[in-house]
Amino acid sequence: MNINVSIKPGNRIRAFYLFFIIFDIQMGVGVIGVPRFIYMEAGRDSWIAILIAYLYIALVIYVMFVILKKYENTDLFGIHADIFGTWIGKLISTIFIIHFGTSFLSILLTYTEVVQLFAYHELPNFAIAFLIMLLVLYAVFGGIRVVVGLSLLLFISTFWLYFILYDPIMRMDWHNFLPMFQTSIPELLKGAKETSYTLVGFEILMIIYPFIANKNKAKLPAFLGLTLSIFTVLLVTTISIGYFAAEGLKHIDWALLILFKSASLTFLERLDYIVVMVWLMVILPNLVFLLWAISYGVKRVYKVPEKITIWVLAIFYLTIVNFFHYDYQIGKLTDLIARYSFWLIYVYPFILLIFVLIKKRKRRQGSEEA
Amino acid sequence: MKTMKICLILVSLLLLLSSCMESxxxxxxxxxxxxxxxxxxxxxxxxxxxxxxxxxxxxxxxxxxxxxxxxxxxxxxxxxxxxxxxxxxxxxxxxxxxxxxxxxxxxxxxxxxxxxxxxxxxxxxxxxxxxxxxxxxxxxxxxxxxxxxxxxxxxxxxxxxxxxxxxxxxxxxxxxxxxxxxxxxxxxxxxxxxxxxxxxxxxxxxxxxxxxxLKDEVLVQVMEGTLREHYYEMTIPIEMVADYLSDKSHAKKNKNVNMVYIVEKGKGNIKLKNKEKLQFKTTINMLLNLLEISESLKLDNPEAIHGLEKEIENNIKKRFEEILSIIQELNADIFGYGVQYRIHKKGGELTTEEWNRLFPKIDVEIDVNVKIIRHGEVHR
Known part of the structure; x- marks a missing residue:
């Protein structure tokens, strides 16, 4: 396996697109339900917990850049092969591929659940998953540039969703935030940890990095994308705390969609039906990026052609969605991902950094001695 | 040709799938x-x-x-x-x-x-x-x-x-x-x-x-947040404003003065003054616009306006006290005194049981400020 990858000029993307990539992959189904989880841990001071998560993730992204800069032009899989050797490297790379795979499944299932809850309760899982898969496959077969273009396009076409939140903002009760600064630091940190399911996804940076043409300009768009994601989570959580009662929010599963329900226009009374459908555009980049990352990763690690991986996975997902019937099964899957992705995405890059630094130093010493 | 076929299959699938939904x-x-x-x-x-x-x-x-x-x-x-x-x-x-x-x-x-x-x-x-x-x-x-x-x-x-x-x-x-x-x-x-x-x-x-x-809706609303453009009817005894009557003989003929205002802007506010003694202060500010009055008053005289304002303030204060005693007896804190109490409490948590015990004991000082800023096209 080659550690460094060479990308054809036609397949490269501008660093500027990283903004849309990072933002789109972080925003998905997680943000719909996240206020409840943060609130249960951090209470009225949830906004501080989110800011802590912001600082922490910014640090993680910085570490990812440091690691990537040590190499000429590589991705996570190449680094694994370089640091841990063929077998252990393959194993860790496979863990990441499985992480992308489970994330894909949980997004697909959660969105299916939302559609069934809010719009078509009699529509079977398979039908919804099939329709979504058609779009996903179409985009992924187009290659990296189509995938990135799609994320840009869907970002622009879903941006108006922010404006619907004007209505719940006006109905907020600001007393719900007082008194401030009463939450203890461990609770705040736990609250910050609860963002993990929603905010993971930025690890795509380590996969897509070799495709970036002007790498020296990659940092700013990545951080700005993260900033917008954090702003969105902060906005949704803050409104939820103000809009729902303290006791109420602990039992509300789909906070964001209920906030959207609050708004109503004279010519369009039930805006929430449209929002549920438009949400497909929000999760589509997630699914597309994940499937692309899986197929690319499998090709890098096992040399299996992308087409085969994509078809096999499509059939696999369309089969497995039929076995999920209960809400709690999906909840458990989400919970599982939240728990392990904290270690895999929030903590692992630091461990990798240590290995990379040791290895590079040894190599330099080795070359000096020689 | 191959892509056409695939497209055709997909489109026909979409048509079939649409029947999965209830129409x-x-x-x-x-x-x-x-x-x-x-x-x-x-x-x-x-x-x-x-x-x-x-x-x-x-x-x-x-x-x-x-x-x-x-x-x-x-x-x-x-x-x-x-x-x-x-x-x-x-x-x-x-x-x-x-x-x-x-x-x-x-x-x-x-x-x-x-x-x-x-x-x-x-x-x-x-x-x-x-x-x-x-x-x-x-x-x-x-x-x-x-x-x-x-x-x-x-x-x-x-x-x-x-x-x-x-x-x-x-x-x-x-x-x-x-x-x-x-x-x-x-x-x-x-x-x-x-x-x-x-x-x-x-x-x-x-x-x-x-x-x-229903007439108490003004006070309920004012305590909830800013109130704008709302009618407010009230009656005050005539002897309170007898000095400002255009025709003083009316003071003997009629007992009350009836009037209607538009509340241009009203705002209520609750402050906790003393946590241990459960002392609260409620401030109500209102800007009024006179629409109708049953007696002719010398409203070109600022003193008359201030006298009238004072009477209205007393009137509102009295009614608010009555409402307070009603809700304290029912133990139904509709104005949210408990929220202020919770905010100033250490830890910021308040249980319903605790407030049930405390609310009937609270002591509220009421401060009403009314300004009649307009009185229409005529002043008498």
Whole structure:
């Protein structure tokens, strides 16, 4: 396996697109339900917990850049092969591929659940998953540039969703935030940890990095994308705390969609039906990026052609969605991902950094001695 | 050619898949606009539905049907057996609870509204002065033809006013769950055969415990937030303003002065003065615009205006004290003194039990500031 990858000029993307990539992959189904989880841990001071998560993730992204800069032009899989050797490297790379795979499944299932809850309760899982898969496959077969273009396009076409939140903002009760600064630091940190399911996804940076043409300009768009994601989570959580009662929010599963329900226009009374459908555009980049990352990763690690991986996975997902019937099964899957992705995405890059630094130093010493 | 074939297969699949969804045709739907919910003596739930129907050549767009059941949805299903249309909740605008149901507690009845994603969040809640079903017995053909809209219009005369008596479902559900503040809901009742606004229902958590007359809505609203452009009628004894009368002989003839103002801007505010002694200070500021007065006063004299302002302040203060003693006796903190208490408490947590114990003991100092900034085209 080659550690460094060479990308054809036609397949490269501008660093500027990283903004849309990072933002789109972080925003998905997680943000719909996240206020409840943060609130249960951090209470009225949830906004501080989110800011802590912001600082922490910014640090993680910085570490990812440091690691990537040590190499000429590589991705996570190449680094694994370089640091841990063929077998252990393959194993860790496979863990990441499985992480992308489970994330894909949980997004697909959660969105299916939302559609069934809010719009078509009699529509079977398979039908919804099939329709979504058609779009996903179409985009992924187009290659990296189509995938990135799609994320840009869907970002622009879903941006108006922010404006619907004007209505719940006006109905907020600001007393719900007082008194401030009463939450203890461990609770705040736990609250910050609860963002993990929603905010993971930025690890795509380590996969897509070799495709970036002007790498020296990659940092700013990545951080700005993260900033917008954090702003969105902060906005949704803050409104939820103000809009729902303290006791109420602990039992509300789909906070964001209920906030959207609050708004109503004279010519369009039930805006929430449209929002549920438009949400497909929000999760589509997630699914597309994940499937692309899986197929690319499998090709890098096992040399299996992308087409085969994509078809096999499509059939696999369309089969497995039929076995999920209960809400709690999906909840458990989400919970599982939240728990392990904290270690895999929030903590692992630091461990990798240590290995990379040791290895590079040894190599330099080795070359000096020689 | 190959891509064409695939496209063709996919398009035909899409056509077939669309039949997986249930279709809704407007002519086959009975759209609930307003629902009245009562609990009968034998514990069953009875619903009265005002439905919007799209039937060709029918003079009435509204029909009213009733149903009974153990649950709210069950009662609606029961009502559905009496009509040839499918009843849907997606456009429900108002839910009215009968008085006895409200006194038993509305939480079990609210459950379906919170749980069902099809129920809009813009739904308003109200209480009926007697049984909710009685509000639907309207003989006036002009009103009964569109009863559901009429009842909703009572609660919300115009778009986007955000004022009492409008109480939306999420707001009420949130207030029921918040310790230290209790919800209020509008009461509707029949006056001369026509449904009308009747008063303000006071709640203790989810149970109705008392009521205030409709004229107190100004004070309830002012304490809730900023109040703008609202009529306010009041009566003061004439001897209080006798010095400023244009014709002093009126002071002997009439006993009272009646007047109507527009509250240009009103704002209420609660402060905790002393946490241990449970002392609160309530400030009410109002800017008024005189619209009508039954006696001619020398309003070109600033002293007359200030004298009048003072009387109005005393009047408001007295009424507010009366309301306070009523709600303290009922232990229903509708103004949210408990929220201020919680904010200043260490840890910021307050339980309902704790506030139940403390609220009857609180001591409130009331400070009312009224300014009559305009008195219309004439000054006498």
């Amino acid at each position: 809704f045709q407007l002519e086959n739907l009975g759209v609930i606009l307003t629902r009245g919910t009562d609990i009968t003596d034998d514990g069953e739930i009875e619903v009265t539905l005002s439905l919007l129907q799209f039937v060709k050549d029918s003079p009435n767009v509204n029909t009213t049907i009733r149903g009974k059941g153990k649950t709210v949805k069950g009662a609606v299903r029961n009502a559905n057996t009496k009509t040839n249309q499918e009843i849907v909740v997606g456009k429900q605008e108002l839910e009215i609870y009968g008085r006895s149901a409200a006194e038993k507690g509305i939480k079990p009845l609210l459950d379906t509204l919170r749980r069902d994603a099809n129920v809009p969040n813009t739904l308003f809640l109200a209480i009926s002065e007697s049984d909710a079903s009685s509000l639907f017995n309207v003989q006036d053909p002009g009103i009964s033809a569109n009863l559901g809209e009429f009842l909703h219009g009572l609660i919300r005369p115009g778009e986007e006013k955000r004022i009492f008596p409008e109480r939306s479902l999420p707001k009420v559900a949130a207030l029921i769950n918040t310790p230290g503040i209790e919800p209020t809901l509008p009461i509707l009742g029949m006056k001369e055969g026509i449904p009308s606004k009747y008063g303000i229902a006071l709640f203790k958590e989810d149970k109705m415990v008392g009521q205030l007359p």
